[in-house]
Amino acid sequence: MASGMKTYGKHRFPGRLFVVEGIDGSGKSTQLLLLQKWLESEGYVVYFSEWNSSPLVRDVTKRGKKKKMLTPMTFSLIHATDFADRTEHHIIPPLKAGAVVLADRYVYTAFARDVVRGVSPQWVRQLYDFAVKPTVGFYFRTPLEVAMKRILGGRNAIKYYEAGMDMGLSDDVEESFRMFQAHIIEEYEKMVSEFGLVVIDATRSIEEQQAEVRQLVSNALTGTKRTKVRRWLDLASLAKGSRI
Amino acid sequence: MARFSFFGQGLPNIDLGELKGKLVVLEGTDGVGRSTQIGLLKQWLENHGHAVLDTGMTRSALAGKRLKQAKEGHTLGPITMSLFYATDFADRLENEILPALRAGFVVLTDRYIYSLMARASVRGNDPEWLREVYGFALKPDAIFYLRLSVDDLVTRVLHSSGFDYWESGMDLHMGEDLYESFVRYQRWLLAEFDKMVEVYGFQIVDASRPIEEVFEDLHQHVARVLNGH
Numbered sequence: 001m002a003s004g005m006k007t008y009g010k011h012r013f014p015g016r017l018f019v020v021e022g023i024d025g026s027g028k029s030t031q032l033l034l035l036q037k038w039l040e041s042e043g044y045v046v047y048f049s050e051w052n053s054s055p056l057v058r059d060v061t062k063r064g065k066k067k068k069m070l071t072p073m074t075f076s077l078i079h080a081t082d083f084a085d086r087t088e089h090h091i092i093p094p095l096k097a098g099a100v101v102l103a104d105r106y107v108y109t110a111f112a113r114d115v116v117r118g119v120s121p122q123w124v125r126q127l128y129d130f131a132v133k134p135t136v137g138f139y140f141r142t143p144l145e146v147a148m149k150r151i152l153g154g155r156n157a158i159k160y161y162e163a164g165m166d167m168g169l170s171d172d173v174e175e176s177f178r179m180f181q182a183h184i185i186e187e188y189e190k191m192v193s194e195f196g197l198v199v200i201d202a203t204r205s206i207e208e209q210q211a212e213v214r215q216l217v218s219n220a221l222t223g224t225k226r227t228k229v230r231r232w233l234d235l236a237s238l239a240k241g242s243r244i
Numbered sequence: 245m246a247r248f249s250f251f252g253q254g255l256p257n258i259d260l261g262e263l264k265g266k267l268v269v270l271e272g273t274d275g276v277g278r279s280t281q282i283g284l285l286k287q288w289l290e291n292h293g294h295a296v297l298d299t300g301m302t303r304s305a306l307a308g309k310r311l312k313q314a315k316e317g318h319t320l321g322p323i324t325m326s327l328f329y330a331t332d333f334a335d336r337l338e339n340e341i342l343p344a345l346r347a348g349f350v351v352l353t354d355r356y357i358y359s360l361m362a363r364a365s366v367r368g369n370d371p372e373w374l375r376e377v378y379g380f381a382l383k384p385d386a387i388f389y390l391r392l393s394v395d396d397l398v399t400r401v402l403h404s405s406g407f408d409y410w411e412s413g414m415d416l417h418m419g420e421d422l423y424e425s426f427v428r429y430q431r432w433l434l435a436e437f438d439k440m441v442e443v444y445g446f447q448i449v450d451a452s453r454p455i456e457e458v459f460e461d462l463h464q465h466v467a468r469v470l471n472g473h
Binding site for chain 1: 252253254255256257305306307310311313314319320321322323324326327328330331334335338368369370373376377379380
């Protein structure tokens with residue numbers, strides 16, 4: 001019997017995994033980008049895990065969303081498929097190689113979103129049992145009104161599923177989004193103690209938040225692989241490859 | 245009381261009491277003649293006035309096409325592959341099987357979660373995890389396990405399409421030789437199925453016999469299911 005599947009909390013890798021969670025507009029992606037820059041300048045081997053899954057899985061997700069074919073169950077399963085691909089190809093291999101892996105959103109996003117859509121909380125947690133437990137999971141706690149202001153100021157269109165329009169909360173996209181996100185926040189709050197998420201007060205200044213994040217990450221990096229410490233010159237080339 | 249139940253944590257917002265039809269599963273390893281028997285059963289049932297839906301793996305509107313392509317390219321990892329199959333299955337369950345059962349159809353399905361679990365399990369997925377993931381599946385009215393020894397299977401496969409990459413488990417890297425790999429993989433699968441017989445209440449049908457004899461046996465079994473036995 002081939003037996004290779006390790007479950008949440010049972011993986012042992014030389015690398016470290018840091019993830020950021022929070023509702024849209026919480027500023028988590030900005031914080032992760034700043035963390036990445038700092039880790040690279042400190043000489044750590046950093047791998048930024050994006051949702052760049054296999055084109056086949058991505059196509060199904062895109063098509064399902066575009067044609068509104070997804071039920072809460074298939075929405076949950078296709079995202080879990082996508083996440084499995086990310087785990088098997090983009091998270092486990094760099095962790096084995098001793099890298100510092102950074103992830104913008106993780107299993108907790110799925111737990112929040114799927115449960116709000118009516119999927120059993122117990123089932124969705126079991127579904128993601130193959131996921132690697134992060135070294136630290138940061139939760140950027142943001143009042144809904146603060147996040148709404150940031151989103152409505154910046155982005156042009158809120159998408160159908162992002163606004164939870166499939167749930168029939170409201171016919172108005174903005175109102176539906178607001179109601180959906182309020183439920184998401186409730187789920188996140190429940191997960192803080194369940195999964196030991198580290199809460200960052202996302203109403204403070206970007207600098208203050210980043211200083212706290214760097215301190216916490218730094219404490220968790222003892223013994224992690226480093227290359228030579230980079231000099232300022234290298235940062236110019238890094239900047240070109242930056243993702244936002 | 246509802247006649248149907250879920251294996252575990254079921255689907256949200258489903259009234260099981262509405263399901264009036266019958267769910268009949270044909271299981272077995274590759275090449276045992278499942279699709280031939282389903283074709284015959286469908287014809288026989290329709291002749292007797294039953295509406296029939298026949299369905300099978302990788303046929304969902306959502307994921308079927310891409311899943312087939314994924315198999316051809318074999319680039320997905322074992323957990324990803326399992327969940328891709330689970331997505332395909334969930335889409336068919338919600339959009340084909342449940343509506344047909346609500347409308348009182350006899351649903352004949354070529355393979356069910358048992359094949360998916362057996363294949364994933366030999367590829368290293370945790371069996372306990374698989375059972376939990378498939379907790380949303382409906383328990384069928386009957387599961388007929390068309391059983392064929394590996395020796396008989398080899399003869400049959402040679403007479404038809406030859407050894408296929410996936411049916412030979414070549415992704416498991418058990419050897420370069422297609423025949424060797426096929427035999428080892430199918431033995432492994434067969435052992436997984438045999439383990440499930442008691443756990444899930446499979447009814448074994450000897451598939452080494454001629455098509456007519458297998459059908460004779462099967463249609464009597466199905467008749468009993470329709471009469472509520």
